[in-house]
Amino acid sequence: MYWKPEIEILPQQQLRVLQAQRLQDTLSRAVNSPFYGKLFQKHGIGPETVKSVDDIRRLPFTTKEDLRNNFPYGFLTVPKQGAIRLHCSSGTTGNPTVIFHDNHDLSSWADLVARSLYCAGLRDTDVFQNICGYGLFTGGLGFQYGAERLGALVIPAAAGNTRRQIKLMQDFGTTAIHTIPSYLFRLHGAFQDLGLDPRRDTSLKLFVIGAEPHTDAQRRRIEELFGVKAFNSYGLSEMNGPGVAFECQYQNGLHVWEDAFLTEIIDPDTLQPVPDGEEGELVFTTLDRHAMPLLRYRTRDLTRFLPGDCPCGRTHRRLARISGRSDDMFIIKGCNVFPMQIEKVLMRFAEVGTDYVIELETFDGNDELTVKVELQKEWFTGDIEALEKLSRQIAHEVRDEILVTPAIRLVEPGSLPRSEGKAVRVIDSRKS
């Protein structure tokens, strides 16, 4: 019933005691990193500052900006030699955010993912096909190690090549898949093209979907198309990746693993905790990470705690589906994108000026990204090929930056909102 019953059904009160102990341990490690060492000194903070979990509010927040400004080793609590893996964000403009793991961290991460998958119903008799990018993206190796820890047979199928994915499913009798929700719509189309019905022609019984915003209606549609239950996964690379919060068989919110992540929900404007059950920004403190602990890390993801106990018996509180962001980041095809990344690429092209609009739309079940830019009068020569080449070049350089190929749409000068003030730069009309 549970992967780690001693943790998963630990009464809340005892869970708080465990958190307080682990928080103290985390602080005593964090002080060894250059960033927190300086910060603690400045604010007169030490492990003794924190007697209970509520004392966490005496610590300042950590932001993505802090990670970037202290790139690459400013948060490491151990010499570089002690770390054995890193994952970092995509992009070539500015510093990426990088997270280091030592042996303990990778093992505890794998265990959290195994616990999450078990919670959704995966067992060691399952064949688990992991359809997502491997490499720096945490969904690849994160689910690989987690599903292996659980004892499932794992197919590291990685992303793309839909025909081959279907063949793997048929050859090895795949019973469970992890992927981004939008891919499942494409996959279903491919089944239809082959004259196959996944409900009849596969052994699928479990989907794990995440890394991309989606609604409950989309999830229900996926379940209907495949005749398979789909479970919501939540994670972020700063908190390892997958394995932060996960749905159980009741699909009524995501249990956040409170033994590993001290979870707060704050008002992004006042930075004060919101009243229980109200929506706000998720803030995490790692409680079981050695090489690179993060304290009060602002995720920018908006959600709320769901009230009441879960019939599954797990005591870890449940988060509602992520409803949005408190910054302008968006996610497409599983990639996190900040408009600023696209803006910086556009600045290299004098031909198109600096005003732009990013449109996110769904065509035939696929999410597409279009960047509208204004062709500058003085660069126009009347040559259609030159403009097509320019569009291709911009698309190529944006792709290098965000890992998603955009459609570039040249528009007439003056037709986009000016860059002054709070112009709306992202129009998200994806089907929800």
Added chain:
Amino acid sequence: MIAHQVSIFLENKPGRLEKVTSVLKETGINIRAMTLSTSSAGWGILNLLVDRPETACKKLSEAGHPAVLREIVVVRMQDRSGALHDMLSLLALAGLNVQNAYGTVLGDNKTAILVIDVEDTEHVQQIFDSAGVQALTSKEVYGL
């Protein structure tokens, strides 16, 4: 004197073409011939053969449109079957790739013109010259 057409960048959207023609109407520009090439990416280039290309280009530019003058070669043909083929054969024989070309029949119903838009207009002139085909002067083009 080399003749010019006006090339205008346009979004492929209702009303965009009309904005251009309204500027030309206000300025009293007469359009002799036009083509519109659209890319699959939602925009296109409008090429206009007009009586006063410099004024047209200036006014369109002032109205905010990316507009430029592009050199063209204009030749007169007979309005008969095979005439266009004869002209294009000359260019094909010379190994020249035509990026954009268009034509129109003149009022006398006996002659037509062919407008050729290529990077190297001088080369085209030479090809026609050596074949004994007379290209129109800019004055002739604008006075059509």
